[in-house]
C-alpha cells in the first residue's frame with residue numbers, strides 16, 4: 387500500500403505546549419496509569435493522558451483518587467482527564483489541580499457511554515443539555531486559565547444518529563475558550579461497535595478554528611496518516627490500538643517523521659515488553675503501598691488484564707495463557723515468559739484488527755425527559771461519580 391498524502395504535519399499545539407508527533411494516548415480508565423504511560427512514552431513522543439479522575443473525588447480529597455494522579459518526573463505535559471457534571475464542583479476541582487500544580491493540561495470527559503453515567507445525564511449525554519455543557523466548560527476554562535493551564539474537551543458525535551451534538555458542542559467549547567476539541571467518531575448508542583465516522587471528524591475540523599483531534603479506529607500507524615489525510619485534523623488520539631502493542635507509539639512517531647516503521651516484534655521481543663510493563667506497574671504500586679510485597683502483588687494483578695492483548699494471535703497454549711493471566715510476582719512472570727518460543731514471528735494476520743472493547747450498539751439510558759430538555763441548564767441530580775476510574 388502506498389503511504390497516504392498528509393496535508394500539514396505540524397507539532398500539536400495545546401496552549402503553550404508544542405508536541406511532536408501530534409499523537410495523544412486516549413485516556414482509558416483502568417489502563418492509562420503512570421506505569422502504562424511510562425511504557426508508551428519510552429516508545430515515542432506525544433501527550434499521554436492519565437486515567438479519568440472524577441471532580442467530586444478530587445474535591446473530597448479521596449485518597450484513592452489522589453494516588454491515581456501520578457506522573458513520571460519527565461512527563462510533560464502532565465495531562466489529566468476530569469469527569470464532572472456540575473460547573474461549580476468542576477471549577478473547584480480545577481482550582482485544586484492548578485493551586486497544587488497537579489497537571490499542565492486538563493481534558494474534560496464528555497464521551498463516556500456507560501449506562502451508569504448516561505442514565506444520570508453525565509458523560510456522552512451531557513452535551514445534549516447545551517447550556518449546561520457550555521457553562522461547565524467555561525467554568526473549567528475560567529478556573530484554569532489564570533495559571534495558563536489549557537483545557538480541552540473529548541466528546542462523541544452525540545447520543546445517537548437522531549441526536550447529534552458534536553458541531554454545536556465543538557463551537558460552544560471553542561467559545562468557552564478550550565485549547566482543542568477531540569472527537570471520537572461514534573455516538574453513545576454505538577458504544578465501541580462499527581467503525582468510527584471520520585467524515586464527522588472532518589466536518590468538525592471544517593467548523594472550528596481551535597485544533598481538532600480525531601479519535602477512533604487507529605489500529606496501525608498508517609491509519610493515523612490516513613485519518614489526518616482524510617480529515618485534516620491537527621492530531622490523532624489513540625486508544626485501543628496500543629493495548630498489547632505499546633510500540634504503536636514508536637511506529638506513529640516514525641510514520642509522522644516519514645521514516646519506515648520498525649520491523650514487527652518477535653514473541654521474544656513481545657515478552658521483553660511484557661516484562662517491562664509488569665515491572666513498571668510493580669514500581670507504581672510499590673510507591674503507593676505499605677509493603678513492597680503488596681506492591682508487587684498489586685502491580686502483577688494490574689498487569690493480568692494485558693496478557694491476552696499481548697499474546698493475541700501468537701500460538702501460545704491456553705494453559706500458559708491462563709497461568710500468565712494469574713501471576714502474582716515478577717519471578718513467576720519470568721518463569722512463564724521463559725516458556726515462550728522467542729523466535730516466533732509476529733502474527734501479521736492480526737494487524738489492523740480491532741482489539742480491546744468492541745461491544746455492540748445498545749440503548750442509551752437517559753434521565754427521564756432528557757431529550758426534551760436541551761435548553762435546561764440545571765445540573766442533573768446524582769450525575770456526579772464519587773469514585774474515579776472504572
Ligand SMILES: Cc1cc2nc3c(=O)[nH]c(=O)nc-3n(C[C@H](O)[C@H](O)[C@H](O)COP(=O)(O)O)c2cc1C
Nearest residue numbers: 412413414415438495570602603604624625626743
Ligand atoms: C477500557 C477503556 C476505558 C476507557 N476509558 C475512558 C475514559 O476514562 N475517558 C474517556 O474519555 N474515554 C475513555 N475510553 C474511550 C477512549 O478514550 C477512546 O475514545 C475510544 O477507545 C476510541 O478510540 P480507539 O478507537 O482508538 O480505541 C475508554 C476506552 C476503553 C477501551
